[in-house]
Amino acid sequence: MENARIAAVFEQVADILEILGENPFRIRSYRNAARTVGDMTGPLADMVAEGKDLTALPGIGEGLGGKVREILQSGTCETLQDLRRRLPPQVPDLLHVKGLGPKKVKVLYEQLGIKSLGDLKTAAEAGKIRDLEGMGAKTEQNILKGLATLEAEAGRIGIYEAARAVRALGRHLEDIGAVRRWQVAGSFRRRRETVGDLDVLVEASDRAKAAEAILTYQPIEDVIARGRQKVSVALAGGLQVDFRFIEAEAFGAAMMYFTGSKAHNIVLRKRARKRRLKLNEYGLFRGKRRAAGKTEEEVFKALDLPWIPPELREDRGEIAAADEGKLPKLVQRKDIRGDLHAHTTATDGANTPRQLAEAARKLGYKYLAITDHSKAVRVAGGLNAAALGRHAGRIRELDAHLDGFYLLAGVEVDILKDGRLDLPETLLGGLDWVVASIHSAFSLAQAEMTDRILAAVGSGVVHCLGHPFGRIIGRRDPIQFDVDRVFEACREAGVCLEINAYPDRLDLPDVYCKRAREMGVTMVISTDAHKIADLDLMQYGVSVARRGWLEKGDVLNTLSLSALRKRLKPS
DNA sequence: GCCGTTTTCGGCCCGACTGTTTTCAGTCG
Numbered sequence: 272m273e274n275a276r277i278a279a280v281f282e283q284v285a286d287i288l289e290i291l292g293e294n295p296f297r298i299r300s301y302r303n304a305a306r307t308v309g310d311m312t313g314p315l316a317d318m319v320a321e322g323k324d325l326t327a328l329p330g331i332g333e334g335l336g337g338k339v340r341e342i343l344q345s346g347t348c349e350t351l352q353d354l355r356r357r358l359p360p361q362v363p364d365l366l367h368v369k370g371l372g373p374k375k376v377k378v379l380y381e382q383l384g385i386k387s388l389g390d391l392k393t394a395a396e397a398g399k400i401r402d403l404e405g406m407g408a409k410t411e412q413n414i415l416k417g418l419a420t421l422e423a424e425a426g427r428i429g430i431y432e433a434a435r436a437v438r439a440l441g442r443h444l445e446d447i448g449a450v451r452r453w454q455v456a457g458s459f460r461r462r463r464e465t466v467g468d469l470d471v472l473v474e475a476s477d478r479a480k481a482a483e484a485i486l487t488y489q490p491i492e493d494v495i496a497r498g499r500q501k502v503s504v505a506l507a508g509g510l511q512v513d514f515r516f517i518e519a520e521a522f523g524a525a526m527m528y529f530t531g532s533k534a535h536n537i538v539l540r541k542r543a544r545k546r547r548l549k550l551n552e553y554g555l556f557r558g559k560r561r562a563a564g565k566t567e568e569e570v571f572k573a574l575d576l577p578w579i580p581p582e583l584r585e586d587r588g589e590i591a592a593a594d595e596g597k598l599p600k601l602v603q604r605k606d607i608r609g610d611l612h613a614h615t616t617a618t619d620g621a622n623t624p625r626q627l628a629e630a631a632r633k634l635g636y637k638y639l640a641i642t643d644h645s646k647a648v649r650v651a652g653g654l655n656a657a658a659l660g661r662h663a664g665r666i667r668e669l670d671a672h673l674d675g676f677y678l679l680a681g682v683e684v685d686i687l688k689d690g691r692l693d694l695p696e697t698l699l700g701g702l703d704w705v706v707a708s709i710h711s712a713f714s715l716a717q718a719e720m721t722d723r724i725l726a727a728v729g730s731g732v733v734h735c736l737g738h739p740f741g742r743i744i745g746r747r748d749p750i751q752f753d754v755d756r757v758f759e760a761c762r763e764a765g766v767c768l769e770i771n772a773y774p775d776r777l778d779l780p781d782v783y784c785k786r787a788r789e790m791g792v793t794m795v796i797s798t799d800a801h802k803i804a805d806l807d808l809m810q811y812g813v814s815v816a817r818r819g820w821l822e823k824g825d826v827l828n829t830l831s832l833s834a835l836r837k838r839l840k841p842s
Numbered sequence: 843g844c845c846g847t848t849t850t851c852g853g854c855c856c857g858a859c860t861g862t863t864t865t866c867a868g869t870c871g
Contacts, residue, residue: 297843300854304843330845370860373868375869409860496860500857501859537855539855550856552856552858
């Protein structure tokens with residue numbers, strides 16, 4: 272994707288400038304611009320082609336706007352080329368080693384001629400680093416540790432895995448007498464797709480006792496730091512957990528500070544400064560007097576803002592919206608009335624329609640769509656027309672015996688490479704709910720892929736586009752298509768976009784939810800359940816929807832049973 | 843390099859911990 276390439280160029284420039292010791296504010300500008308570009312849902316190339324003003328984008332002025340155009344034309348920019356002549360290409364990689372920043376990288380390169388991660392490892396193992404100025408044996412050990420974790424790819428973990436770690440950790444913390452209260456902040460609280468570490472805020476009656484008890488937690492493999500304010504550990508598997516001890520009067524301010532995001536915090540602190548206040552993790556201060564800090568609400572209020580839900584705190588316009596009283600009233604888990612994507616033993620699911628329906632009722636749902644695969648998905652035992660016809664018949668029969676509950680006879684039909692659907696439209700037209708998805712030919716060129724999806728959206732028999740980008744987080748890249756054209760077509764045809772709640776997918780991603788909402792497209796949050804337990808994954812889809820600014824009215828499966836029936840079968 | 847209800851110039855968020863020092867720089871979040 273072009274935007275990603277532009278963002279990458281800006282990040283590379285920032286990395287090199289940092290090692291060269293250039294103006295930190297100039298470096299920040301490049302990083303801010305990279306973030307702006309990375310968050311965009313439409314191609315910058317289109318904006319340029321349409322002659323739109325790039326300087327209207329946050330953090331992009333005349334200079335960087337020109338560089339965007341330059342990168343679009345040539346794939347790179349003169350600034351980066353010049354910088355690369357001043358530093359070997361792999362030196363910036365060293366910044367990814369935990370504990371190494373620009374200053375140390377510079378010393379390592381200039382004094383020892385270290386040009387790559389390989390060089391770094393060799394030098395550390397040979398004991399050459401401990402003699403450098405400002406470094407010692409400890410630094411050398413930490414570099415080797417940092418290299419090991421980098422090799423183990425102990426990077427970010429998925430939100431689902433993180434939630435499991437939090438539950439286990441929570442059981443330990445609950446048993447510690449000296450811990451009065453604990454809360455997880457950070458990107459976990461913002462419900463990002465992936466989490467780099469866990470930030471746990473602890474209010475303790477006795478910090479020393481609490482710290483000692485915390486450190487008995489079995490999965491702790493390494494103690495990274497231990498001070499009066501903070502204890503950092505690495506768990507088996509590589510997840511880092513930072514425990515921060517917080518006083519009750521500052522708990523709200525600390526929650527804000529450590530929940531972030533960093534960019535959101537910076538905007539809030541600027542706002543505080545304008546009011547001659549100072550905001551930090553201990554509170555909001557006027558001079559030395561604490562004006563607020565006990566709760567988040569109190570701090571926001573003192574800044575003349577309503578409380579902002581953590582999922583929105585990404586500096587994507589939430590503070591301006593809050594200021595104008597235009598924050599969305601975010602959809603909640605309890606608004607969800609049913610699940611519209613589930614598989615059964617008829618294809619690759621583990622449970623029967625009846626079992627799933629009973630489980631869905633137990634969750635308080637009023638409806639469930641059975642959407643098994645179509646024949647193109649051979650590995651899943653996809654159904655042909657005849658088999659689907661019989662399957663749908665059985666589902667309807669079952670539905671007739673379920674009072675106050677609607678079991679929709681549906682399908683997840685494949686969108687073939689040429690845009691045709693994998694089953695006859697006459698058959699599909701008779702079903703209650705048709706999800707159309709792509710499970711093959713993921714790497715078509717953008718124009719071809721766009722036509723493929725538009726054909727499905729325009730078929731007249733599709734209700735919903737399943738996992739629209741087809742990505743698997745960390746394993747498969749999203750497919751390429753013209754987002755605005757497809758979303759526009761969905762709005763015109765009344766086709767919903769799915770937010771697939773499966774933790775590996777979370778597809779639509781948050782920024783596209785926001786875009787779709789702005790364009791007036793309705794979304795559906797579905798679990799794509801392949802077994803009963805999967806129905807509980809709904810919360811992860813709701814989190815994505817909330818990060819995408821969605822309200823209850825933007826989500827189809829918040830409709831009551833009667834409203835859903837009416838919507839699907841207009842009289 | 844960006845940005846403006848303090849400003850078109852002069853600012854640009856803030857504090858803790860580590861490891862190396864002997865008063866602090868570098869890194870992190």
